[in-house]
Amino acid sequence: xxxxxxxxxxxxxxxxxxxxxxxxxxxxxxxxxxxxxxxxxxxxxxxxxxxxxxxxxxxxxxxxxxxxxxxxxxxxxxxxxxxxxxxxxxxxxxxxxxxxxxxxxxxxxxxxxxxxxxxxxxxxxxxxxxxxxxxxxxxxxxxxxxxxxxxxxxxxxxxxxxxxxxxxxxxxxxxxxxxxxxxxxxxxxxxxxxxxxxxxxxxxxxxxxxxxxxxxxxx
Numbered sequence: 252x253x254x255x256x257x258x259x260x261x262x263x264x265x266x267x268x269x270x271x272x273x274x275x276x277x278x279x280x281x282x283x284x285x286x287x288x289x290x291x292x293x294x295x296x297x298x299x300x301x302x303x304x305x306x307x308x309x310x311x312x313x314x315x316x317x318x319x320x321x322x323x324x325x326x327x328x329x330x331x332x333x334x335x336x337x338x339x340x341x342x343x344x345x346x347x348x349x350x351x352x353x354x355x356x357x358x359x360x361x362x363x364x365x366x367x368x369x370x371x372x373x374x375x376x377x378x379x380x381x382x383x384x385x386x387x388x389x390x391x392x393x394x395x396x397x398x399x400x401x402x403x404x405x406x407x408x409x410x411x412x413x414x415x416x417x418x419x420x421x422x423x424x425x426x427x428x429x430x431x432x433x434x435x436x437x438x439x440x441x442x443x444x445x446x447x448x449x450x451x452x453x454x455x456x457x458x459x460x461x462x463x464x465x466x467x468x469x470x
Contacts, residue, residue: 252302253397256294257421263290281373284365285380292388299396315395316442319449326441326450330457333437334465338430345429357426366466381463386455393418393435394442394451402443411439434458 264287265274271286273279300311307314345353365377393414401410415435419428441451 252298253392256298260291260294263294264288266290278364278367281365281377281380285376288380288384292384295388295392299391302396315391316399316447317391317395318447319452320447323445323449323453326453326455327457329437329441329450330454330459331461333434333454334458334461337433337437341433342430353426353429358430361424361427362462362466366463366470378460378463382456382460386452386459389418390438390442390448390452390455394438395448398439398442407443411436411443415439 267287267290268274268279268283271283273283299315303309303311303314311317342353342358346355346358365381397417398410398414401413404410405413415432415438418435418438419431422428422431424431438451438455441454442448445451
């Protein structure tokens with residue numbers, strides 16, 4: 252189900268970029284990226300709504316553990332620490348061993364491209380997509396759906412590792428893989444320990460927001 256949805260969503264996303272004439276563009280406008288992201292996330296949410304009605308209670312929030320507690324705000328410092336310390340420490344050995352592949356420029360390229368494409372008021376749309384939408388959708392898909400399903404079949408520990416690998420690999424960025432894998436383990440543990448998405452979503456939002464803040468301050 253995930254594979255078919257992923258294939259369909261990416262074809263739709265590429266079709267949007269192609270129709271708008273940005274297939275070979277070095278810099279794609281933020282609004283085009285946002286529209287492309289919607290074509291990627293929309294099919295997933297649609298499929299999960301169907302899964303909830305067909306195999307669950309029909310209550311989307313209940314079936315995918317979409318609950319928040321005040322203590323989930325601990326995800327704010329956790330996300331900041333993951334971005335500023337964990338990713339750096341995990342990526343550092345790879346930079347020493349494979350400097351041409353894991354250099355700082357390669358690790359930050361995608362984030363820099365997104366930030367550079369957002370000019371003026373478009374930065375608001377970038378923040379909305381990167382800080383709010385992406386963490387929300389990705390946590391529902393990769394933690395509440397994939398990790399939970401894997402936990403039923405293989406147990407909690409194995410599910411965290413498999414879902415984390417899945418999450419990091421699907422970003423299709425070799426230079427980012429070590430850091431994303433380590434961070435995904437943090438998110439997986441948040442979900443596994445709390446049995447709800449609140450903490451992992453807040454942590455993910457904080458992680459992305461910290462990245463954008465660092466880029467804004469260092470430009």
